[in-house]
Amino acid sequence: MASGPPHVLIIGAGTGGLCLAHGLRRAGISVAVYERYRTRGEGLLGYRVGIGPTGSKALRECLPPELFDVYLATCARSPRYFNVITQRLRRTASFTLRPDTDPVETERSVARMTLRQVLLTGMEDVVHFDKTFTRYEQRDDGTVTAHFADGSTATGDLLVAADGTHSAVRRQYLPHAVVRDAGTINIATRVPLTAHTRQLLPERVEKGISLIFGAGGIMGVLHVMEFKWDRDGEIKPDVGDDDATLLRNWPGRRHDNTRDNINFIIWSTARRFPPDVMQRRGEDLVQTARNLTRHWHPNLRELLARSDPGSALPIRVATSEPVPAWKSSTVTLLGDAIHTMTPGRGVGANTALRDAALLCRQLRQAAAGDKTLLQAVADYEAAMVPYGFARVADSLNRSGTSGDDRMYKPVVGRLALLGARGYFGVTSRVPRLARKFVNDFYTYRGEED
């Protein structure tokens, strides 16, 4: 184990890994990140991720203040309503969300590619692309060596697995850990936001997050993503001077081709999809989504028809099983690499960011000599494992992200659908319940249990 400040190796330049890298660098701790993608623009990352108070707090803690301001400026317009609608576009419930005046205590809509570009800003000397991790060795002198597919190696005092759901580090370190198919499949698409596509949506849907509880066990979600730049990438005229200056000076803008769009995702139990759905792409995949939504409102069908075929992506939803306690060492894990969860509660990225901030705090203490590196890792894991797997369990039981959900059963499914719509309808109409629902929406995401 290192006696001086540690050198930290992070596998994976995703949400959690990059947040940790920023935090460590700000704390003066030596860090290197290894990413399998060959370039900073690779990967189908155009989709929305909702960052709530948990994630924003972690970003504020780890990022340089000026970069945190860029993060805020690059978020899409925040949703004003959380709606529940039917497949016929009938509104079952609508909750007014908090205004986005506070930098962290709000729900922010972020494009994955844009967030990635924000997190890569200023990290050119830290992130090494085209480095696919294959295995590690823990050495007798307390160091750990990572091996990459190109034959190169890197040695440090701590190896952090931030390499996502199919983590190669986890496979070696915790081979008994179980990541399994949750039994549902999503088809994600992006529809260019134009004057025409905008008017296909009712006002509250256009300004909010809308969960579609469709008949026959087909679910959906709509997010309108409107940014401060136009389709040519120029700053829109109504953007305030401070944000406009920040964005003009932000070098990451050159690497990001995200434009205003409507994220439209449909999902159901895997049984409802053709067996080869994971191989389908483009028009073929959009048509698969259209076949499943044959009885939906014509406006929703038109949105799907107008979606960018190049954006259509099938996602097989995964979840993880709680891992029995292990002895802490020079290898640790964060985010999806340890606690993959379904998107049911929209907290996977938030939890990865929370892990990053927590691990960073612990490593700062170790670097300051307040505890050993091993103790810092053990303290991080003792806190992370319980909240991480609590989120996994909650997420599995929400919004039909488990293929076993009652929603997908032949007869019971109709009752479950009516029950879910009824619950949201009543909750939204009783002011006291509606207030509690909205407060819980933020508290859940912001709680520090």
Ligand SMILES: Cc1cc2nc3c(=O)[nH]c(=O)nc-3n(C[C@H](O)[C@H](O)[C@H](O)COP(=O)(O)OP(=O)(O)OC[C@H]3O[C@@H](n4cnc5c(N)ncnc54)[C@H](O)[C@@H]3O)c2cc1C
């Ligand atoms: C449809 C959908 C919607 C979602 N919506 C939300 C939401 O609204 N809010 C929310 O909080 N979460 C959401 N999530 C979850 C969220 O996307 C993830 O939990 C989050 O991105 C995990 O971050 P991470 O840093 O652990 O991993 P990732 O961001 O996946 O990063 C892993 C990185 O490791 C790299 N890598 C993988 N293997 C290797 C290797 N062998 N060598 C080197 N590099 C490697 C990958 O290329 C990648 O860059 C959603 C997920 C889905 C599927």
